[in-house]
Amino acid sequence: MKFFFAVVAIALIFGAMVGGAILWDGSYYLYKALDTGEPYAPHGRFINVPLQWPVIWASQVIGDVNVLKTLFGLMYALVPLGSLLIAWWIVRRSQPALFIWAALGVGFGTLMLQLTFIAEAILVLHLFWPVLLGLLVPPRRRVYLVMALLSGVILFSHPFAILLFAFAMLTAFLVGWRYPDRRPQLWVWVAAFGAMMVVVVLRFVTMSDTYESERLTLETLQNTFNTSLTGVRFVGVMSIYAAAVLIFLVPLVKRAQPWLAQRWHIQARSLSQVLYGLELLCILLAGLVLVIWGTYPRLWQTALTFRTWALFVSLPFMLGAVLESLIHRPGWLPEPESLWRHRRRTAQMIGAVFLLVLVTQSLSWTNLDYRIRQAVAANPGACVPQSSISQQSAASLLGHWTMTPYSILLQGMQPQKVILRNELCETYPFKADLPIAEWDRRNWNSGRFDMHVLNEKLAPEQRSAR
Incomplete structure (x- = not known):
C-alpha cells in the first residue's frame, strides 16, 4: 500500500x-x-x-x-x-x-x-x-x-x-x-x-x-x-459507480464458480478477469472525464x-x-488475502487517478490565480472592481463574495489594493472600515493586517468618485 x-x-x-x-x-x-x-x-x-x-x-x-x-x-x-x-x-x-x-x-x-x-x-x-x-x-x-x-x-x-x-x-x-x-x-x-x-x-x-x-x-x-x-x-460519477458494482461482484463470481461451470459452462476465473478488466476501464473512464473537468475552470x-x-x-x-x-x-x-491481492491493484489505480485529477485541477487553479494577480496589479486604483477582472481570468471566483479576502491574502500582511463589488468601489464610505463581507466590516485600526496604506489610497479615490 x-x-x-x-x-x-x-x-x-x-x-x-x-x-x-x-x-x-x-x-x-x-x-x-x-x-x-x-x-x-x-x-x-x-x-x-x-x-x-x-x-x-x-x-x-x-x-x-x-x-x-x-x-x-x-x-x-x-x-x-x-x-x-x-x-x-x-x-x-x-x-x-x-x-x-x-x-x-x-x-x-x-x-x-x-x-x-x-x-x-x-x-x-x-x-x-x-x-x-x-x-x-x-x-x-x-x-x-x-x-x-x-x-x-x-x-x-x-x-x-x-x-x-x-x-x-x-x-x-x-x-x-x-x-x-x-x-x-x-x-x-x-x-x-x-x-x-x-x-x-x-x-x-x-x-x-x-x-x-x-x-x-x-x-x-x-x-x-x-x-x-x-x-x-x-x-464520471456513473463510471465510478459501475466500477464499484464490478468490485462488489468479482468475489461473488469466484464463490459461484461450481454453479457457473455446471449450469453455464463458464469458468469463473475467465469471467472474473473480464469483470476486472471492465472495472479498470470504468476507473480509467472516470479519471479521464474528471481530468477534462479539472483542466477547464x-x-x-x-x-x-x-x-x-x-x-x-x-x-x-x-x-x-x-x-x-x-x-x-x-x-x-x-x-x-486472495481477495485483497486483486483489490490492492485496484486501489493503486484509484490513487493514481486521484493524483492525476487533483494535480490537473491544481495546475488549472495556479494559472487562474496568476491571471487574477496580474489583473489586480494592472489596475491603477486601490479599489479594484470585480468587473475589471475578465470572466476568462477569474471564472471560478468572479462574483463570489470571498474575492475580497482573497485579494488581501494575495498581497501579504500589508495590502495596497482590494477587490470589491463595483458599486462598493463607487459608493462605499471607506472612512471607518472596509467591507470584507456583507456581515463583516473591518475597522481600519483593528486586526493584524496593516491596512493603513490601503486606507490612505482609498480615501482620495472615494472623493474623486463623488
Missing part, C-alpha cells in the same frame, strides 16, 4: 502548495484566522479550531502569507490522508479487502471538492470512514477508542453528522444481529450513535441559521445538483455547490462496505 498512500500524499501536498485551500470560503477562513489571531469556526463547526491553531502560532514568527497559506492547506490535507491511514490500520489484519471502499470514498466520492480542502462537508465524510470500517471488523479496544475520538470530532463538524450517525447506528445494529459474538459491543455503539445523533440534532435546531436551513429545501437540492453533478461530472467553477451532494455521492460506497461485511462468512467469499 506504499504506492497508494504515496500518490495520495503527493496529490494533497501539491494541492496545498498551490493554494487550493484558499479557494472560495477558504480565503475568508485564513484571512479571519490571521487577522484576529483566533481560529475561525463558522456555524459551530469546531473541526476548524485544531486545524487552524498551528497556522496562527506560525504567523507569530512567519510574516510570509504564502508560507502560511501552504501550511494552512497542509493542515487540512492531514484529514483525508490521516483518515485513510487509520482506515487501513483498522482493516489490514482481518479484512483488508474492505479498504477498497474507503479508497473509493476518498478517491472519488469527494474528489470534485477536494482542492477546496476546508469544506467541512467532505472533512466529516473523511473522518467517518474509519468509524464505519471499525464497525465491520472484529472488535479491538484500541480501534474502539479511535472510533470514539473521531465520532466526537464528527459531532462538532457538520450537520451531515446527523445522517452519518443514523447510518452508523443502523450498521452497528445489522452487523450485531448478523454476528452474535460481536453483538454486545456493537449494540452499545447503537446506543452511543443514537445519543450522538440526538446531540447533533439539538445543536442544529438551536444553532441553525438561514445558511443551514436554506440548504434543506428541494429547490436548493435541485439547483446544486444542476450546478455540480451534470454533464461530464455525471458521466469553467467546468469546475461551480464545484463548491457539490458540498450539498457530497454525502449522497459517497453513500453507495459506504453501502458497498456494509453489504459486503454482512454477506461475508467463512467459505462464502474468497480468503481475505
Whole structure:
C-alpha cells in the first residue's frame, strides 16, 4: 500500500502548495484566522479550531502569507490522508479487502471538492470512514477508542453528522444481529450513535441559521445538483459507480464458480478477469472525464455547490462496505488475502487517478490565480472592481463574495489594493472600515493586517468618485 498512500500524499501536498485551500470560503477562513489571531469556526463547526491553531502560532514568527497559506492547506490535507491511514490500520489484519471502499470514498466520492480542502462537508465524510470500517471488523479496544475520538470530532463538524450517525447506528445494529459474538459491543455503539445523533440534532435546531436551513429545501437540492453533478461530472460519477458494482461482484463470481461451470459452462476465473478488466476501464473512464473537468475552470467553477451532494455521492460506497461485511462468512467469499491481492491493484489505480485529477485541477487553479494577480496589479486604483477582472481570468471566483479576502491574502500582511463589488468601489464610505463581507466590516485600526496604506489610497479615490 506504499504506492497508494504515496500518490495520495503527493496529490494533497501539491494541492496545498498551490493554494487550493484558499479557494472560495477558504480565503475568508485564513484571512479571519490571521487577522484576529483566533481560529475561525463558522456555524459551530469546531473541526476548524485544531486545524487552524498551528497556522496562527506560525504567523507569530512567519510574516510570509504564502508560507502560511501552504501550511494552512497542509493542515487540512492531514484529514483525508490521516483518515485513510487509520482506515487501513483498522482493516489490514482481518479484512483488508474492505479498504477498497474507503479508497473509493476518498478517491472519488469527494474528489470534485477536494482542492477546496476546508469544506467541512467532505472533512466529516473523511473522518467517518474509519468509524464505519471499525464497525465491520472484529472488535479491538484500541480501534474502539479511535472510533470514539473521531465520532466526537464528527459531532462538532457538520450537520451531515446527523445522517452519518443514523447510518452508523443502523450498521452497528445489522452487523450485531448478523454476528452474535460481536453483538454486545456493537449494540452499545447503537446506543452511543443514537445519543450522538440526538446531540447533533439539538445543536442544529438551536444553532441553525438561514445558511443551514436554506440548504434543506428541494429547490436548493435541485439547483446544486444542476450546478455540480451534470454533464461530464455525471458521466464520471456513473463510471465510478459501475466500477464499484464490478468490485462488489468479482468475489461473488469466484464463490459461484461450481454453479457457473455446471449450469453455464463458464469458468469463473475467465469471467472474473473480464469483470476486472471492465472495472479498470470504468476507473480509467472516470479519471479521464474528471481530468477534462479539472483542466477547464469553467467546468469546475461551480464545484463548491457539490458540498450539498457530497454525502449522497459517497453513500453507495459506504453501502458497498456494509453489504459486503454482512454477506461475508467463512467459505462464502474468497480468503481475505486472495481477495485483497486483486483489490490492492485496484486501489493503486484509484490513487493514481486521484493524483492525476487533483494535480490537473491544481495546475488549472495556479494559472487562474496568476491571471487574477496580474489583473489586480494592472489596475491603477486601490479599489479594484470585480468587473475589471475578465470572466476568462477569474471564472471560478468572479462574483463570489470571498474575492475580497482573497485579494488581501494575495498581497501579504500589508495590502495596497482590494477587490470589491463595483458599486462598493463607487459608493462605499471607506472612512471607518472596509467591507470584507456583507456581515463583516473591518475597522481600519483593528486586526493584524496593516491596512493603513490601503486606507490612505482609498480615501482620495472615494472623493474623486463623488
